[in-house]
Amino acid sequence: MAALPTRLKALVSRPPRKTKPAKAAKTTKREKGGDDDAFEALLAGADEDASADVLAARLGVPKRAGRAGAATTTEHARDGTDKPRRRLNLFAVAVALTVVAVAGTVAWLAATAEETAAARRKATTLADIPVTLPQGGARPVEAPHAAAPAAEGAAKPAAAHDPDPMDVAVKLAPSRNEDLLEKTRAGYLPRMPAKGPAPWQAYSRPFPQDDTRPRIALVMADLGWSPSALEKVLARMPAAVTLAFAAGAPNLQKAVDQARGDGHEVLLQVPMEPQGFPLNDPGPGTLLTSLSDEKNVDRLETAMASATGYVGLTNLTGTKFLASHDSLQTVLRQVQRRGLIYVDSWPTTSSQATRIATQLGLPRAVSDVQVDRSPSDAGVAAQLAELERLAKLNGVAVGYAQPYPVTLEGIARWAVGLRDRGIVLAPVTAVVNRQADR
Numbered sequence: 225m226a227a228l229p230t231r232l233k234a235l236v237s238r239p240p241r242k243t244k245p246a247k248a249a250k251t252t253k254r255e256k257g258g259d260d261d262a263f264e265a266l267l268a269g270a271d272e273d274a275s276a277d278v279l280a281a282r283l284g285v286p287k288r289a290g291r292a293g294a295a296t297t298t299e300h301a302r303d304g305t306d307k308p309r310r311r312l313n314l315f316a317v318a319v320a321l322t323v324v325a326v327a328g329t330v331a332w333l334a335a336t337a338e339e340t341a342a343a344r345r346k347a348t349t350l351a352d353i354p355v356t357l358p359q360g361g362a363r364p365v366e367a368p369h370a371a372a373p374a375a376e377g378a379a380k381p382a383a384a385h386d387p388d389p390m391d392v393a394v395k396l397a398p399s400r401n402e403d404l405l406e407k408t409r410a411g412y413l414p415r416m417p418a419k420g421p422a423p424w425q426a427y428s429r430p431f432p433q434d435d436t437r438p439r440i441a442l443v444m445a446d447l448g449w450s451p452s453a454l455e456k457v458l459a460r461m462p463a464a465v466t467l468a469f470a471a472g473a474p475n476l477q478k479a480v481d482q483a484r485g486d487g488h489e490v491l492l493q494v495p496m497e498p499q500g501f502p503l504n505d506p507g508p509g510t511l512l513t514s515l516s517d518e519k520n521v522d523r524l525e526t527a528m529a530s531a532t533g534y535v536g537l538t539n540l541t542g543t544k545f546l547a548s549h550d551s552l553q554t555v556l557r558q559v560q561r562r563g564l565i566y567v568d569s570w571p572t573t574s575s576q577a578t579r580i581a582t583q584l585g586l587p588r589a590v591s592d593v594q595v596d597r598s599p600s601d602a603g604v605a606a607q608l609a610e611l612e613r614l615a616k617l618n619g620v621a622v623g624y625a626q627p628y629p630v631t632l633e634g635i636a637r638w639a640v641g642l643r644d645r646g647i648v649l650a651p652v653t654a655v656v657n658r659q660a661d662r
Contacts, residue, residue: 389431389432389464389649390464390648390649393487394430396484396487397426399532400532400533401423401426403420404417404423405532408529410522410525410529411526414528414562414564415562424535424536424563424564424653425653428535429463431651437648438615438616438620439615439620439621439647439658440615440623440642441622441649441650441651442464442623442649443466443623443624444461444626444627445493445538445626446627447467447473448470448473448474449474451475454483457627458488460632460633464649464651465488465649466535466651467488467490467491468538468567469492470493471492471495471527471531472495472508480533480534481533484533491534491537491538491652492527492531494528494539495509495527495539495540495542496545497510497511497512497542497545498543506540507540509527510523511524511545511555512551513544513545517550520554521558528562535564535565536565536587536652536653537565537567538567539577541571542575543571547572549580552580553580556581556586559586560584560585560586565586566581566587567588567622567652568588568589568591570592573662575662587656588656589652590622590659591622592611592614592622593607593610595607595635596626596628596630596631596634599630601633604631605634612645615647616647618659620650620655620659622659
């Protein structure tokens with residue numbers, strides 16, 4: 225028993241930061257024999273718990289039961305076997321902190337979920353422009369995600385015995401309605417009536433607004449210059465295709481009446497300044513960024529007076545004019561005042577037409593695809609397939625095309641199977657304000 229007190233005494237009485245070897249310390253302790261007897265008496269005392277308390281206090285270790293426990297604890301402290309326990313405790317603390325951090329993050333996400341969802345809805349929702357249906361009645365503007373089906377095939381197709389809107393023979397209202405016209409120095413221009421539908425509604429092709437299928441609107445542009453080209457378009461295209469006529473074309477009213485008599489909605493194409501003007505010149509009456517607002521309005525009114533019966537305007541070229549905010553805003557304000565729609569062919573990604581139209585409350589649509597960008601069978605088929613994809617994704621899609629023979633043939637083949645694929649071909653007035661701003 226003499227060795228044990230000596231070693232314990234050496235550990236207890238070791239001064240802080242002592243650098244002498246342990247063996248020398250032990251020798252010194254042995255020379256102080258009086259302390260060994262006191263320690264032996266303490267360990268051999270009747271009050272074993274008191275002995276353990278003294279050892280625990282002097283050694284700075286947890287209390288052990290009796291002498292065996294104190295000896296075990298002392299040996300454990302001496303050889304460093306408490307290090308794994310410390311590492312285990314640190315690991316437990318790290319795990320606890322990680323759990324607390326994750327729980328806090330989850331709680332924060334839950335608390336802000338409603339605010340985050342509202343922000344996302346705001347980012348994807350269109351401007352709240354009230355739009356009156358062609359057949360009367362008002363509806364709020366629908367966001368693309370609301371119009372689109374939740375999954376492919378989720379849209380409810382028309383019953384097999386129901387006539388498809390694209391196939392229905394429709395007799396449109398006369399192209400000239402005196403209640404919707406105003407006589408000006410430029411000629412007769414569309415005007416908003418005191419009551420009743422706006423010109424774009426009165427001249428539109430009816431479409432069932434409760435049809436939940438994805439909608440595709442096709443605009444066949446650059447018409448009016450060739451009577452034979454118009455004849456081919458009327459012979460091959462479904463009546464739901466919208467036809468766009470150049471404002472400066474000869475015998476324009478006759479061509480508009482012919483198209484409307486076949487059930488087609490009509491747009492009027494107004495020439496706008498392209499990049500590279502005047503080397504790249506779309507013709508007389510072009511709207512120019514270099515002109516004053518008054519001069520551009522005069523040119524716009526001259527173009528609009530060239531015919532009656534159209535639902536709205538679209539651009540002919542315009543890569544520079546559409547990017548000029550002030551010039552374009554003046555023109556679109558006049559389109560809105562006249563009760564028409566505006567359809568942007570989107571010849572440039574810099575076009576500000578949809579954003580300005582939204583601010584003005586002007587019903588508008590914008591082209592998603594140029595159908596004959598590559599005028600070949602494969603190219604037209606690929607672009608029409610892209611139109612279908614966009615329509616299923618966003619609820620609507622708009623395509624522009626020109627009356628090339630390959631384009632007419634490709635659209636005619638493609639339109640035959642639309643019903644089986646759960647998509648409907650719609651006039652352009654049936655898709656206004658259903659696309660996000662660009």
